[in-house]
Amino acid sequence: MKKERSLKINGDMLNKYILVALLIIELVVFSMLSDYFLTMKNIFAIGLNISVLGIVSIGQTLCILTSDFDLSVGNAAAFTGIMLGVFFEKMGMNYVLAFILAIGVAALVGLVNGLLITKLNINAFITTMATNFMLGGLVLLVSGGQAILSSKPAFGAIGRTTFTGLKIPLAMVIFIVLYLIFSWFLKNTVLGRYIYCVGGNAESAKIAGINIHKVKIITYVLSGALAGFAGIVLASRMNAAQISVGSTYGMESIAGTVLGGTVLSGGKGKMLGTFMGVLVTGILSNGLTMLGLNQAWRDIATGLLLVFAIIMQNVTGKIKR
Amino acid sequence: MAENIVTCQKIRKSFPGVLALDDVDFELKKGEVHALCGENGAGKSTLIKILTGLYGKDSGRIIYEGNEINFKSVQECRNNGISLIPQEIHLAQDLTVAENVMMTQYPVKHGKVDWNAMREKTLELQKRIGCENHFTPDTRVGDLSMGHQQLIEIMKAISTELKVIAFDEPTSSLSDDETERLFHLIKELKEQGISIIYVSHRLGEIFKVCDRVTVFKDGKYVDTKVINDVSAKSLVALMVGRETGGYLKEKNYTDISRKVLEVEGLCWDKKVKNVSFFLNKGEILGMFGIVGAGRTETARLIFGLEKKERGRIKINGETVEIRNPRQAVKRKLGFVTEDRRGEGLSTVSSVQWNITMPYLKKLSSSLQTIHHKQECDNAQKLSAKLRIKAASLDDSAGSLSGGNQQKIVIAKWLGAESEILIFDEPTRGIDVGAKAEIYRLMEQLASEGKSIIMISSELPELLSLSDRILVYRDGEINKEFTEVGDLTEEQVLHYAIMKDEGGDKL
Numbered sequence: 001m002k003k004e005r006s007l008k009i010n011g012d013m014l015n016k017y018i019l020v021a022l023l024i025i026e027l028v029v030f031s032m033l034s035d036y037f038l039t040m041k042n043i044f045a046i047g048l049n050i051s052v053l054g055i056v057s058i059g060q061t062l063c064i065l066t067s068d069f070d071l072s073v074g075n076a077a078a079f080t081g082i083m084l085g086v087f088f089e090k091m092g093m094n095y096v097l098a099f100i101l102a103i104g105v106a107a108l109v110g111l112v113n114g115l116l117i118t119k120l121n122i123n124a125f126i127t128t129m130a131t132n133f134m135l136g137g138l139v140l141l142v143s144g145g146q147a148i149l150s151s152k153p154a155f156g157a158i159g160r161t162t163f164t165g166l167k168i169p170l171a172m173v174i175f176i177v178l179y180l181i182f183s184w185f186l187k188n189t190v191l192g193r194y195i196y197c198v199g200g201n202a203e204s205a206k207i208a209g210i211n212i213h214k215v216k217i218i219t220y221v222l223s224g225a226l227a228g229f230a231g232i233v234l235a236s237r238m239n240a241a242q243i244s245v246g247s248t249y250g251m252e253s254i255a256g257t258v259l260g261g262t263v264l265s266g267g268k269g270k271m272l273g274t275f276m277g278v279l280v281t282g283i284l285s286n287g288l289t290m291l292g293l294n295q296a297w298r299d300i301a302t303g304l305l306l307v308f309a310i311i312m313q314n315v316t317g318k319i320k321r
Numbered sequence: 322m323a324e325n326i327v328t329c330q331k332i333r334k335s336f337p338g339v340l341a342l343d344d345v346d347f348e349l350k351k352g353e354v355h356a357l358c359g360e361n362g363a364g365k366s367t368l369i370k371i372l373t374g375l376y377g378k379d380s381g382r383i384i385y386e387g388n389e390i391n392f393k394s395v396q397e398c399r400n401n402g403i404s405l406i407p408q409e410i411h412l413a414q415d416l417t418v419a420e421n422v423m424m425t426q427y428p429v430k431h432g433k434v435d436w437n438a439m440r441e442k443t444l445e446l447q448k449r450i451g452c453e454n455h456f457t458p459d460t461r462v463g464d465l466s467m468g469h470q471q472l473i474e475i476m477k478a479i480s481t482e483l484k485v486i487a488f489d490e491p492t493s494s495l496s497d498d499e500t501e502r503l504f505h506l507i508k509e510l511k512e513q514g515i516s517i518i519y520v521s522h523r524l525g526e527i528f529k530v531c532d533r534v535t536v537f538k539d540g541k542y543v544d545t546k547v548i549n550d551v552s553a554k555s556l557v558a559l560m561v562g563r564e565t566g567g568y569l570k571e572k573n574y575t576d577i578s579r580k581v582l583e584v585e586g587l588c589w590d591k592k593v594k595n596v597s598f599f600l601n602k603g604e605i606l607g608m609f610g611i612v613g614a615g616r617t618e619t620a621r622l623i624f625g626l627e628k629k630e631r632g633r634i635k636i637n638g639e640t641v642e643i644r645n646p647r648q649a650v651k652r653k654l655g656f657v658t659e660d661r662r663g664e665g666l667s668t669v670s671s672v673q674w675n676i677t678m679p680y681l682k683k684l685s686s687s688l689q690t691i692h693h694k695q696e697c698d699n700a701q702k703l704s705a706k707l708r709i710k711a712a713s714l715d716d717s718a719g720s721l722s723g724g725n726q727q728k729i730v731i732a733k734w735l736g737a738e739s740e741i742l743i744f745d746e747p748t749r750g751i752d753v754g755a756k757a758e759i760y761r762l763m764e765q766l767a768s769e770g771k772s773i774i775m776i777s778s779e780l781p782e783l784l785s786l787s788d789r790i791l792v793y794r795d796g797e798i799n800k801e802f803t804e805v806g807d808l809t810e811e812q813v814l815h816y817a818i819m820k821d822e823g824g825d826k827l
Binding site: 191208 | 624626645646647649650651656658663664665666667668669670674675678679681682685689690691693733737
């Protein structure tokens with residue numbers, strides 16, 4: 001028994017350290033190759049860059065913890081950005097109201113996902129893939145196929161504000177604060193625990209009296225709202241609600257979550273892991289860009305990183321057993 | 322009598338963290354049925370998996386028909402006449418019987434699969450084991466019962482020249498009929514000169530079908546005996562290294578003045594037909610019947626896991642509508658399900674999380690934030706009370722033994738302060754030592770005024786623990802025994818199989 005325990009700790013630690021080690025390797029290698037890499041300016045650029053995907057990945061992590069997916073996050077983000085543009089720019093609403101309505105639309109998307117998955121018992125993969133298609137169509141329909149530009153200061157506030165002096169981007173701060181909030185949420189609230197329980201074994205959660213439908217629906221609503229918020233951050237950064245952004249967020253957020261150690265079968269994982277996962281991929285992408293490598297190479301590198309990390313997780317998983 | 326067909330010498334096998342087999346010896350004679358028994362983790366399954374090529378051994382020698390062998394794969398073993406019938410059958414559910422049986426040896430003619438030859442060969446094998454009337458070579462495997470699927474595994478084994486066959490807990494998912502048929506088949510295989518290794522927890526079966534028995538304990542060889550020379554009691558003693566004896570409940574704690582649960586005219590989908598019964602406070606009510614007779618279904622209906630068609634349920638005299646498990650938990654019902662891994666536990670979650678799952682809200686603030694200290698103390702207290710053996714409450718539930726997993730499931734209902742507990746096959750897959758602990762725990766709960774429904778297929782435990790026994794047959798309660806003291810297993814079994822015509826005696 002004693003022996004088993006020590007092995008288990010090793011497995012878990014190894015898992016965590018793989019990400020930390022990857023991060024350190026990246027930092028060392030890139031800072032050696034480029035003087036610019038470790039400047040404040042670049043660090044904040046990285047922070048700003050990963051904040052959008054990072055926020056999407058929070059919701060994705062919640063879904064994966066319940067042993068499901070949310071593939072609709074990409075177009076949910078794009079659609080929310082467009083809706084904000086419509087409410088604020090085209091309909092001339094007050095920003096706060098437009099913002100709340102847009103997030104409401106995103107939450108509604110999550111609600112629809114959750115209801116289809118639980119009440120009609122449709123597979124989550126299919127459901128969210130379908131809503132992703134529909135949202136993609138709605139984006140084109142509502143926007144008329146064109147980005148909605150806005151030069152009003154309110155629109156760009158979230159994405160473009162920096163705090164004076166060090167020029168800390170607001171979006172990065174929000175992104176970090178959201179991680180802290182959801183990390184706390186998972187650890188300390190009943191609902192957070194129920195998310196783990198439902199993912200660990202839905203049947204045993206049900207028998208323990210947990211309303212598993214409610215838990216899943218709330219998870220999807222949160223995922224939708226977070227994706228929507230990420231979409232707003234992105235639109236704000238660009239001063240325009242784009243129509244073709246976010247198509248890759250679904251897969252990228254799953255990648256970040258899995259890289260962070262959350263298991264696809266659910267019930268096991270941490271928000272901090274996802275944070276690290278997103279950070280490691282974000283830094284890799286930034287570093288390679290600085291070295292003059294294009295998107296093609298960045299994608300290949302991300303893929304390799306993912307495969308490597310999963311192999312390592314399997315190895316540590318075996319040690320645990 | 323006959324010479325050895327297999328001799329294992331000093332077989333050693335370790336898995337990360339555990340030594341599964343510690344230099345064990347084992348001998349199998351030609352044409353015998355040899356039982357291999359021991360508690361969970363004794364190493365019996367590991368040995369047959371090494372012998373049949375599923376695992377490699379770390380050291381030791383296997384002598385087969387006079388030569389030392391070192392087969393590297395299941396296929397190689399099978400080609401040389403050694404096959405395993407695993408505990409859990411994994412066949413291709415969407416393929417036909419013939420396709421599964423001939424899986425690795427499709428007959429080929431002109432570069433194409435010769436379907437006719439395949440069917441013929443399969444039918445021939447079916448005739449050899451006498452199941453040609455139950456299904457055809459073209460039946461889809463997914464449509465067959467577990468018992469029939471097991472027959473297909475056996476057909477696969479005998480499709481090549483079979484000399485040694487190992488069964489790993491073959492009856493664990495079989496009905497009584499299927500079990501009988503299997504025993505018959507084992508006898509036939511034996512008559513054909515095939516040597517059989519039979520791994521089982523169930524001592525009754527071992528005495529029924531085996532010639533000799535070898536006992537392992539904690540990965541070590543203990544003893545080999547001719548079956549006629551040992552009693553069940555001494556065999557158990559060899560397995561656990563101590564006499565456990567038959568557990569006997571000390572007292573009847575029933576308070577007949579208080580009916581905590583009354584069920585009237587419960588009906589559901591032909592599986593439960595007009596079932597009525599009551600449960601007294603402090604009582605252990607046994608439910609017996611063959612698998613599928615409606616006991617588990619009754620429990621699921623009471624617990625709100627299935628929707629009843631008709632019938633009324635009263636708790637403490639008050640009619641209640643329980644539409645889902647949430648309402649059942651609120652009414653202080655607890656359900657220790659039959660399938661621990663499938664329904665009872667989240668194996669990836671920690672021991673503590675599993676225990677507090679049904680009543681986490683009670684350990685939380687009004688804002689639904691968990692009081693971690695309170696949760697930890699609570700789980701610790703329950704785990705100490707039930708003597709759950711885990712290095713830490715943070716260990717995943719899946720890493721514990723079956724007995725300890727069952728204790729976690731029980732702990733969660735104690736924590737939820739359940740007053741009515743339904744135990745469905747509470748000792749299935751649990752080793753002998755842990756069984757006695759579960760029995761003691763159940764008696765203790767009854768003494769504390771909890772009321773218990775105990776569904777079990779093991780008559781000895783049912784007879785020793787129950788205050789009353791209901792016997793199910795074909796969805797109905799066929800017989801109620803209000804006095805259990807002098808009942809024999811045969812009497813109870815009789816009513817599970819035969820319709821109660823009233824008056825007829827055994």
